[in-house]
Amino acid sequence: MVDSIVLISLVLVVTLRVLQWVSHYKDSVVDAIWSKPGALRLRELSKKLHSLQTQQRSISAQDEYAKWTKLNRQIAQLDKQVKAAQEELKQMRQAGEKSLSRVRLLTLTAPLLLLRFWKGKTVVYSVPQGMFPRLIETILSQGWAALAMAPVRYIWAPGPLKPLQLETPVCLGIWIWALTRVLNTVEFVVRSLVA
Amino acid sequence: MDYSVESNLHELINSTTHKWIFVGGKGGVGKTTSSCSISIQMASAQPNKQFLLISTDPAHNLSDAFGEKFGKDARKVTGMDNLSCMEIDPSAALKDMNDMAVAQNGSGGDGLGDLLQGGALADITGSIPGIDEALSFMEVMKHIKRQEEGEGEKYDTVIFDTAPTGHTLRFLQLPQTLSQLLEKFGEIAGKFGPMLNSFTGGAQNMDIMGKMNELKANVEKIKQQFTDPELTTFVCVCISEFLSLYETERLIQELMSYDMDVNSIIVNQLLFADDDNEHNCRRCQARWKMQKKYLDQIDELYEDFHVVKMPLCAGEIRGLNNLRMFSQFLSTGYEPKTDGKIIYELEEQK
Numbered sequence: 001m002v003d004s005i006v007l008i009s010l011v012l013v014v015t016l017r018v019l020q021w022v023s024h025y026k027d028s029v030v031d032a033i034w035s036k037p038g039a040l041r042l043r044e045l046s047k048k049l050h051s052l053q054t055q056q057r058s059i060s061a062q063d064e065y066a067k068w069t070k071l072n073r074q075i076a077q078l079d080k081q082v083k084a085a086q087e088e089l090k091q092m093r094q095a096g097e098k099s100l101s102r103v104r105l106l107t108l109t110a111p112l113l114l115l116r117f118w119k120g121k122t123v124v125y126s127v128p129q130g131m132f133p134r135l136i137e138t139i140l141s142q143g144w145a146a147l148a149m150a151p152v153r154y155i156w157a158p159g160p161l162k163p164l165q166l167e168t169p170v171c172l173g174i175w176i177w178a179l180t181r182v183l184n185t186v187e188f189v190v191r192s193l194v195a
Numbered sequence: 196m197d198y199s200v201e202s203n204l205h206e207l208i209n210s211t212t213h214k215w216i217f218v219g220g221k222g223g224v225g226k227t228t229s230s231c232s233i234s235i236q237m238a239s240a241q242p243n244k245q246f247l248l249i250s251t252d253p254a255h256n257l258s259d260a261f262g263e264k265f266g267k268d269a270r271k272v273t274g275m276d277n278l279s280c281m282e283i284d285p286s287a288a289l290k291d292m293n294d295m296a297v298a299q300n301g302s303g304g305d306g307l308g309d310l311l312q313g314g315a316l317a318d319i320t321g322s323i324p325g326i327d328e329a330l331s332f333m334e335v336m337k338h339i340k341r342q343e344e345g346e347g348e349k350y351d352t353v354i355f356d357t358a359p360t361g362h363t364l365r366f367l368q369l370p371q372t373l374s375q376l377l378e379k380f381g382e383i384a385g386k387f388g389p390m391l392n393s394f395t396g397g398a399q400n401m402d403i404m405g406k407m408n409e410l411k412a413n414v415e416k417i418k419q420q421f422t423d424p425e426l427t428t429f430v431c432v433c434i435s436e437f438l439s440l441y442e443t444e445r446l447i448q449e450l451m452s453y454d455m456d457v458n459s460i461i462v463n464q465l466l467f468a469d470d471d472n473e474h475n476c477r478r479c480q481a482r483w484k485m486q487k488k489y490l491d492q493i494d495e496l497y498e499d500f501h502v503v504k505m506p507l508c509a510g511e512i513r514g515l516n517n518l519r520m521f522s523q524f525l526s527t528g529y530e531p532k533t534d535g536k537i538i539y540e541l542e543e544q545k
Contacts, residue, residue: 061437061441062437063488064492065437065440065489065492065496066491066492066493066495066496069441069444069492069496070496072444073448076448
């Protein structure tokens with residue numbers, strides 16, 4: 001049970017991170033699902049425009065003025081159509097991205113958040129007691145909320161704390177946080193080396 | 196059945212519906228000569244109507260073309276009963292506005308009145324780019340208003356001798372631009388109207404909303420008239436050279452985007468060297484060869500336009516007599532074989 005929870009959390013975190021890294025494929029995904037007709041039309045118009053421009057460049061404006069001007073008119077017309085198609089595609093993409101964000105929210109972000117709140121205190125593994133300062137061990141076992149609740153506990157339940165266990169459990173919430181931070185650091189190092 | 200368009204302006208010259216005729220093109224192609232010619236032909240063909248030729252080019256040439264002085268007030272051309280000319284003078288119009296503003300503000304003591312004294316308003320606004328186009332447009336609006344109210348001289352057709360292409364396009368964009376501006380201003384004034392009225396304050400207390408609505412209605416009227424092919428048309432003037440033709444093409448496309456009717460092109464300064472056995476130097480032959488090349492292209496490109504081909508004369512086309520002689524070919528078309536002698540028959544103007 002604990003293993004499956006940890007596995008699910010791992011999958012959700014990694015999937016979210018991978019989606020973030022490959023965001024340049026987002027347009028292709030959005031185009032493929034939501035705006036395929038628009039993207040195809042734009043590609044077709046751009047191809048046609050390029051062909052006309054090549055044709056125009058190959059003739060002399062002064063020697064074949066009429067032909068050149070007729071091509072110019074077609075190019076001006078196509079230019080307008082291309083701009084309109086680009087605008088249409090942009091709107092389709094925006095709508096698609098919005099839907100994609102909603103899907104991502106429902107299938108990845110929301111479940112991860114739910115898991116953190118619902119099973120946040122599930123113990124992933126334990127570290128020997130005394131390895132970290134008591135405050136850190138409290139946070140490791142009970143999450144960041146323990147830090148926020150410390151002053152309240154001091155007022156409501158003063159006096160010595162209950163004896164600690166032999167091992168300090170690391171809760172799921174802290175584990176997810178640590179995993180995210182590790183991935184951030186790795187990403188930063190790789191970017192710094194590549195850039 | 197092949198439908199071929201006549202290569203003359205006979206239909207336009209005898210038109211009874213057109214109220215606004217614009218004549219425009221690149222600089223130095225013969226716009227003034229063409230606009231004067233069209234006006235003279237129309238006035239001669241329809242003697243019962245009144246025609247007004249207005250120059251909207253800040254570098255006016257109407258006075259030079261007719262050999263007599265015209266000003267900001269319309270004046271009949273000497274020798275013609277139904278053709279008047281006017282040269283819009285932006286500085287004079289601004290001075291009038293300035294004087295009016297001074298009179299309305301009263302004399303002395305008032306800060307705004309002091310500012311306007313000595314033609315300050317005219318000086319400030321006179322150098323704004325586009326002011327010439329704006330004032331020409333105001334003149335058009337005044338003319339429409341006068342016609343509706345039955346005031347002053349009534350003209351059946353107004354012919355515009357326009358400034359070179361860029362300025363004219365700006366002028367023609369004004370109805371659309373003003374319309375959009377007034378729309379926006381209307382929205383703001385609707386919310387802050389009373390506050391705006393209080394800014395003008397004092398004895399004037401102008402009704403801004405009222406004046407704006409009036410202006411908006413006038414602008415809409417002009418827009419409608421300018422886009423009605425029965426009422427308004429644009430005659431493009433060019434010469435048979437690449438730069439001029441390219442600019443003409445751009446002008447035509449731009450006019451079409453404004454929904455303005457354009458179906459006539461005058462090609463000026465043609466040499467017709469093939470038909471001139473007497474005077475036919477090598478240079479003329481070379482130039483005519485080049486002109487012919489472009490003429491063929493024009494015929495192909497503008498097959499549904501009235502393309503009028505006019506000759507380059509030996510003398511200047513100035514003065515009413517010369518303009519009359521020259522302008523007849525706009526109506527009948529120029530045949531180099533039969534009409535060639537006209538080139539050397541123009542009187543020399545003193």
